[in-house]
Amino acid sequence: MRTSYLENDLIKLRREFHSQPELNFDVTETSKKIESILRSANIEVHNNIGRTGLVGVIKKGNSNRSIGIRADMDALPVNEANTFDYRSKHDGKMHACGHDGHVTMALGAAKHLAEKENFDGTAYFVFQPDEEQTQGAQAMIDDGLFDRFSMDEIYAFHNLPGMDVGTFATRAGTITGxxxxxxxxxxxxxxxxxxxxxxxxxxxxxxxxxxxxxxxxxxxxxxxxxxxxxxxxxxxxxxxxxxxxxxxxxxxxxxxxxxxxxxxxxxxxxxxxxxxxxxxxxxxxxxxxxxNMTINSPEQARFASMVAEKLVGKENVDEDCEPKLFSEDFSQMLMKKPGCYILIGNGIDGSCGKTLHSSDYDFNDKLLVTGSSYWSELVLEKLG
Ligand SMILES: [Zn+2]
Ligand SMILES: [Zn+2]
Structure with missing residues (x-):
């Protein structure tokens, strides 16, 4: 597993994000916290893209090859029913879709790549506001995301309750409706x-x-x-x-x-x-x-599955899963760039098995190391 954060540090960080949820484009504190973590790893940061979005840039070597990883930052207007000590401190707001985990895994990979690995090219870590109202991706694109940062391709993943913890699923073509x-x-x-x-x-x-x-x-x-x-x-x-x-x-x-x-x-x-x-x-x-529908490019879908197979074994990767009818605004990014949207199992038991958006859902901390390592491997396979 390629991560330099200790698992306990990732868990602590994820729970901090969980307890401080923010909505839509109003993710200022979340965005600031991400920026300071990126800067502490000496990663170049560009903020205020699509209002509260930000991009961390890790450039090594001389190649102009590049790859983007996108994580969504926003929470939902839900009153959290969970009673654990890191439950939401903001009434009426909750990380009920696991974006707290998505942010943490991307940060884990960014820090690791910046501090511990060598590659030849540029990795862009894109932190996006307002996925839930599906306006954030387009706002970042309208604000010059792909003009300012010329990514060859872009990837994102989403945790999915009901799927075994740490298993991966994706498909070429339409993956969400x-x-x-x-x-x-x-x-x-x-x-x-x-x-x-x-x-x-x-x-x-x-x-x-x-x-x-x-x-x-x-x-x-x-x-x-x-x-x-x-x-x-x-x-x-x-x-x-x-x-x-x-x-x-x-x-x-x-x-x-x-x-x-x-x-x-x-x-x-x-x-x-x-x-x-x-x-x-x-x-x-x-x-x-x-x-719009999220449509994976065939070549990038195969690549995303191949990296997952290396990480968790072929038996834990479904490279031709059923498409899902929920929607996802990463679709807007895939209309501009080749790439792939991947699902990662959040587990079937307890709060981690509860449906996304429900008040008793929780992101599965067991995914943090796997997810961070996955992004690191993906970047290294592409730019290594
Ligand atoms: Zn959601
Ligand atoms: Zn979500």
Whole structure:
């Protein structure tokens, strides 16, 4: 294992990040702490990229070959239910997605590479804000991330509960889905609940639309591909004895290919418009793709698996895992650079086996040495 931090130091650091969670782009203290650790290892730091993002640069030798490693820094607006002593000190904020661990593993590798290893090229460690609202990667790109730091390729990983601790999984092609938000506004004529024939009730039409939307995945998408349509809110201006004249239906969809996303959008639009016309109601439909699919380049996916196999053995690496329908804004970086997104098992027991984003989840400290070593090996394989 290639790490110069002792395991206990990594655990201590991870728990410090865990107890001080910050949200979205407001990760100032986290960012400052990362900067000071990088500087203490004599690593060149560039900050305020995409507001609170930062990049650590480790250049050795003369080659212009380069590689990027990205770690996300933000937490979630969740009240932590865990009772251990390093639980969140900030009410309503929690590292419930394990980004505290992602940051620690990247720092462990950066420090080790800077202080203990020789290679020929440049390793960039990219610390990104606002992954959870999926705006941070694009903000860093818009702020010149790839113009200022010319990386040949970029990698990121995410811990995954439910997968054995320390096992790796990735795949060539789409690994996480897109997320699109939709908004359906219905305008009918509200009125007395005993006189429905005098108006146009938006609940009756809205519920038919909601039911019909569920036929899209089963009847419009090729059964060999996956997708999800989820209605998450149905808001009306009705009251106990007043039929609503106005309704809002909100939700999101997930797709694993641009084609499926297009089919879902077009099918939703025709269901909404057709149903509205049939009932003589006014409808407005909006659809916005907020996060794109994360698409791994085949060569980099193979390389990422090969490095994992060397570290933990072939039997602990799935190089052709099922794609996941959650979304990840590392997708934006992979639209600009070849690279790979890798999953690392967080375990199946206790708080480490709880679903990401749940209030009793915790990042698995057993991953810290493996994860740090993985990033070191990846850089050394590429630039060694
Ligand atoms: Zn998350
Ligand atoms: Zn996450």
């Amino acid at each position: 897109s997320e699109s938000l939709f908004r359906i506004e219905l305008k009918g004529i509200g009125g007395h609940s005993a006189l429905p024939h005098m108006g146009v009730d938006t609940i009756t039409v809205g519920t038919q639309i909601i039911t019909a939307l569920q036929s899209i995945v089963s009847r419009k998408l090729n059964p060999a591909v996956n997708g999800v349509v989820s209605v998450t809110e149905f808001i009306t201006d009705g009251t106990e004895n007043v039929l609503p004249g106005h309704a809002l239906i909100l939700g999101d969809t997930r797709a694993l290919s641009p084609d499926s996303n297009k089919i879902m959008e077009e099918s939703m639009k025709s269901i909404v418009n057709g149903m509205a016309q049939a009932h003589g109601i006014e409808a407005k439909f909006e659809y916005r793709t907020r996060t």
